[in-house]
Amino acid sequence: MVxxxxxxxxxxLIDSEPLWREAExxxxxxxxxxxxxxxCRETMGMRIDEVVLFWHNxxxxxxPSIDEVxxxxxxxxxxxxxxxxxxxxGVYDTLKLLHSKKIPMxxxxxxxxxxxxxxxxxxxxxxxFAVIHSAEFETYGKPHPQVFISTAQQLRxxxxxxxxxxxxxxxxxxxxxxxxxxxxxxxxKDDQAPWHTISTMKLKSLADFNLNLL
Numbered sequence: 001m002v003x004x005x006x007x008x009x010x011x012x013l014i015d016s017e018p019l020w021r022e023a024e025x026x027x028x029x030x031x032x033x034x035x036x037x038x039x040c041r042e043t044m045g046m047r048i049d050e051v052v053l054f055w056h057n058x059x060x061x062x063x064p065s066i067d068e069v070x071x072x073x074x075x076x077x078x079x080x081x082x083x084x085x086x087x088x089x090g091v092y093d094t095l096k097l098l099h100s101k102k103i104p105m106x107x108x109x110x111x112x113x114x115x116x117x118x119x120x121x122x123x124x125x126x127x128x129f130a131v132i133h134s135a136e137f138e139t140y141g142k143p144h145p146q147v148f149i150s151t152a153q154q155l156r157x158x159x160x161x162x163x164x165x166x167x168x169x170x171x172x173x174x175x176x177x178x179x180x181x182x183x184x185x186x187x188x189k190d191d192q193a194p195w196h197t198i199s200t201m202k203l204k205s206l207a208d209f210n211l212n213l214l
Contacts, residue, residue: 002214003161005098006151006180008045009109011167012206014119015086016077017044017187023076024051027069031061041190045168047110047141048073078118085122088185090206095128101211106131108151108164110141110171131155143170145178152178163214165206169195183213 011017021040028035033055043051052070064072098105105128109116113134120126131154135141138150152159164175164182175182176198184199185206196202203209 001161002103002163002181003157004104004106004152004155004163005214006106006108006148006155006162006164006175008164008166008168008171009107009116009119010045010111011088011187012165012185013088013091013107013125014081014123015088016081016119017167019077019080019085020044023073023080026076027072028055030072031064031069033059033061043170045110045142045166045170047135048112050141074112074115078115081115081118081122085119087123087125088206090209091123091125094206094209095125097209097211099128103214104130104155104157106133106151106155108133108135108147110135110147112136142168143173143177145174145176148175148178148180152180163200166199169193172196172199183209 007013010020021037024040025035043054048070052066056066107129111134116132116134131151133147133151133154135147138146140146149159152162159179162180164180165185166172166175166182167185172182172184181200183201183203184196185203186196
């Protein structure tokens, strides 16, 4: 019995994964790395400080600091979101449908509250969510499950009573580790990737969602 629905944000509610890649490539290249889209996809779904740490462990640059690079990427991303961020296909219809059935909804994102706040404002969707939670408040980000567990606690439901919408492998693993059902909606480029097979279900977009899938 599903009592609550939890949404990832990036690449699920807002078409921000291309914007993340644009921001990461610009900032990493500015400090001397030869960064590309393939490298961005390796850390897709992870918290930005953990992304920067991941690459720092490989390339060992001296300056700027990990925190400074992460902040630069966030600032660049927010700029891009405000300039050209758009809702993913089916977002508004899905939120309105679940809201009409009084099903509690939450956002559980690897992004910081600064990014989440700008996305929610840009898309004008704040009214739909009982809980908005960021992995920045957790010790570890996705694929660790704590951001989803904490979100369920704030919703006052058991993890097993939640279903999660995710677009990334790291997010899917986190939700499954939290003992939640997961509907995966991957980017088209990842549509045939084998990792989808352990999800509860895969859809092409939120436009394919209906209440019978809960």
